[in-house]
Amino acid sequence: MTLISKLRSVNTTLSHLIKTFHLVWAASGYWTLAWMVMLLLQGLLPAMSITLTREAVDNLVAVSGAGLSSESIQKIVTPVGLMAGIVVVMELLNAAGEWVRTAQSELIHDYMTALIHKQSVAVDYGYYEYSEYNDKLDRARDGASGRSLALLESTGSLLQNSVTLVAMAAVLIPYGLGLPMILLISAFPAFSVLLYISKIQYRWSQRTTSDRRWLMYYDYLLTNNTTAAEVRLFDYADYFQSSYQNLRKRLRREQFNLLRLQTLGRIVAAIIALTITGGALAWMGRQVLLGILTLGDLALFFQAFNQAQSIVKDLLSNLGKIYRNSLFIGNLFEFLQIQPKIIDPPSPVPVPTKLKQGIRFRQVSFRYPGTKEPVLENFNLTLPAGKIVAVVGDNGAGKSTLIKLLCRFYDPDSGSIELDGIDLRHFSVKAFRRLVTVLFQSPIPYYTTAGENIALGDISAASNYSEIQAAAKASGIHDKIKRLPLGYNAMLGKLFPEGSDLSGGQWQRLALARAFFRRAQIIILDEPTSAMDPWAEHDWLERFRTLASGRTAVVITHRFTLAMRADIIHVMRAGQIVESGSHDQLLALDGLYAQSWKSQMQADSSNPVESRIV
Template identity: 30%
Template sequence: MGLYIPYFITVKEGEKLDGNINYKTILHTFSYWPKLLILYYKTNKIYFIGIIILTLLQGVSPVISLYLTQLFVNTIVTTKDSSIEGVLIVFLFFVGFVVVRDILGLIREYIEGLFQTLLSNHMNMLVLTKASTLEQEDFENVEVQDQLKRAQQETSFRPYQIFQQILAFITSITTLISSVIFLFQWNWWMSLLLLLTPFISIPSYMKLSNSEFVLHWQRAPRNRMSWYYTHLLTHDKAFKEVKLFGVADYLLHKFEGIVEGFYKEDKNLAKKRLQLTLVFRTLNLILMGFAIFMVAKATMLKQLLVGSFISYIQAITLTQSNSQHLAQSLVGLCQHNLYIEQLFHFLNMQAAQPQPNSHEGKGIELIKIESIEFKNVSFTYPGTDRYALKGINLFLKRGDAIAIVGKNGSGKSTLIKLIAQLYKDYEGEILINDINIHDYTTESIRSNIGVVFQDFMQYEMPVRENIGISDYQNMDNDDKIYESAFKSGISDLVKALPAQINTQLGKWFPDGIQLSGGQWQRIAIARAFFKDGSIFVLDEPSAALDPESEKEVFEKFTKLIDDKIGIFITHRYTSTRFADRIIYMEDGELNAIGTHQELMHVCNEYRYLYNLQIESFQEPAAVNT
């Protein structure tokens, strides 16, 4: 399978990544400018236009300053009588220009500061909005994770950095053109030589930029790994094991190894850049010295006035520095392709979609789920060949209370993920109300499903948001929040909290209250109940509950789903007594369906696991007697 790399790199898995920044790359860099400028324009139209106008004015201001300086000095030198009227007029023009230039500079600084904040916010919103459209399959794809990490990592500063470089490019080219025109009055071939010489350095800087590009591209996995070590050392969930296992030093060593590797790589590149810079700066200084010598010679021969001598020397310096800056800016803009290309690729990336079939694209809004039917459904997780589900045939209707049991990896949770459309690429058919599930909009399907997964979220937010986030449009409904807390058996705790449903949970933010594992799980169950769904799914709901709490949760769950579809996945076989039917799964297949008594007679595996679990409770009792 080919690995996605920006336009000027082609690489297959297992091959060495190799960049190729060249003149074609430079031209291609400008092809991104329309997209970038539209993006900047949409951030704030007035600020963007104002910055562009002020940038152009700033570009021509150095040459205007040269001209006024030349005029001022020459007027002083050539004035022979005692009248200073002419000198005063030029002086006032010069002072006026400096004042206007400085005021415009302050205005630009003010606007750019505001624009930087707006751009950072706009880019973060674009990346986060795109991330919210991705599917489960995308988040489990390592390449997508790398793209997301690269896009997210530099969003807060890189787009503005690119904007500044574009502005600097515009300023440099404006100043360069105007200063070369100014020098043409003195010597046309010298002005062209000063203009073109710095561009000799471009091929060498391109070669170095290739190395930098490839290096930073290959760092994405190590960047994510360093972030993960940081996460383990700073996150409260990992804190207990880090302390108990005494692995802080080990994790610090791993983190240090990565960042030291980054430093060594950067240092090596910095040395190469320094060597290149010294060589080409020396060449430019020699040329600039020769040009200044020629101006001085012409002045000594009375071919130039003193004012012209001063302004031409400044123009030579200006031309040389701007042409050099422009050459490096071109290479720098190419380096930004690493970010620009990945940013637009990520923003334009299509989320994982189901395989095309005749049932897609109708967009029916699902109001209520009366029944769900699996017809010969099989499924493999992306990137694997092993079937997680094989030939599933199952019919569920409103009012059913179903327990799903089986060994780890038997496909219990996968079944729920397909109903919730977290994965859409499978064999067979899933019907809702006798209509193919792909005929409905994904949003309307998910709005009908309330799920508590094994790895449920513990939101570092107030109780109100922890419960109400499943139906955030009704989050301000206090009665509904308390009702959901009551249904999950957590209402007494919520009412005892300092600010009740407005109490901050977790320890990440000030005044937060930390809950036990079982209490967090009840909050998650309340979150599922808050949703006015047609199906409620509890995946290992008793994992963090004591027996009394488990009994209370299941009793309330069975009452709640009286006219809905209820599914709970469990490893506690004693919990199956709350279900109307029990599904026993093994190796991705439905091995048996029936009541507890029926499965005890017809399913050897179910009977064995049930008795094994019962014996584990009975043996200690026998010892005590």
């Protein structure tokens, strides 16, 4: 490592240390102040105790053979009593320290977790679609509260040991100016080993981040209720268990190799330190035998040198820990510095309360970051206000990308998406998204009460029971909820006690209720009936137009039974609209839509129940 790189490393460590202290102070200011005062006291008391030890030994030698006179006893009791008082104070400080550290730990954990949660929501949706971001998130979690507190404790120990070491040096210097240098030299090998191992451990941790996420994934597959059925039916257990164990075996072997290297380095460093210490003690013993020093001096030197050497080791060890933890906590700061690209303009335009013209894609081109092929290129589409528009097409046509762009999870590379003639980028992101409600293809099952599940559709509004019921009736889930043991107060899902599970179609209906409860102007439904059986789908379709009345609805679907009820149908293929019109118009056109319709009707003719519903 060159001098410049070393200076950069020191500068980075100091920068991380300062940032960490700011975060810790923001999380636990008064507790941190109390912690610093205790560090100062704990740093001074050991030197005071050693000084009293010399006085006690010298006084004992002086009064030896003088009998049990009050004067003799006083010379012994006074320093011993003060030493006992110091021991009591140190124990009280240790007990108080545990209390302070616990309070700090809890406050710092909550503060750091809140920072990560806030940043996780603030970053663009697109980050979640890339492995690199997930690696950064996992590293940030690893470097959050635990590493921050460890860095703080290492810094605190460094300060405490520095105070103690200065006091010890003041005690030892009268016996020779070279003794403090001997202390540093004896601890330097252990410090070098610690720095070397810390750097290797950090590089190993960075390199194996994805491996540890694989372990979490295998654990999820083997223990989660959503995967339990397939794991048992297709007998995946041995395969996933073997994959987990093989990966764990490799990581465990690499960890043991690091531990072996660390142990060997520490043994060599300990032998060097022992040799130096033995030489210093031999010199001190010679001075006592020559009558140059007293027994009190020998007791003081032995305790001071022994403790000072231990303190120097701890001090250098803390420097190493600070260096190592600063490397890891750097991941947290790197994560917190991620800046979203989907942001508000300097002067946002007010969002219209009701759509008048609708939404228009104008010459939109878009490719996902890191890919070469565009999903959309010079794409044009109009979604009239107050109309139900269906978008149909084969997989990979770009339908899901439309949803992401409409929700402004991404911005187009070129062209514009306009709401009543205004580019979406001119609106506040949050204000615009308030206009939109979406039922995604795989809705999330929220494990809370049925009523709260629906109310989550609009958490900014007061939870009105009648409106919650209206949304549930509109989506067709009301009757199921009423049959639950506690009705709308029933806990859903099996993750928590007394929860009631729903079928896939029922979860989808619940998500529909949540979408309708939002009262948004723009409704986006991605395969809204994909998990419903034909009877349930027919029941829902009968109410669909009433639900969408006065709103602009965009329906992504493969089902013609749903598409045919739209005002306008757009057929999408390879990132372009190839056909548009009503159901009857597209059948008369006898193009791609008509051919697909005929193929589905022929397939449905073998199912009399579904053909009657159609």
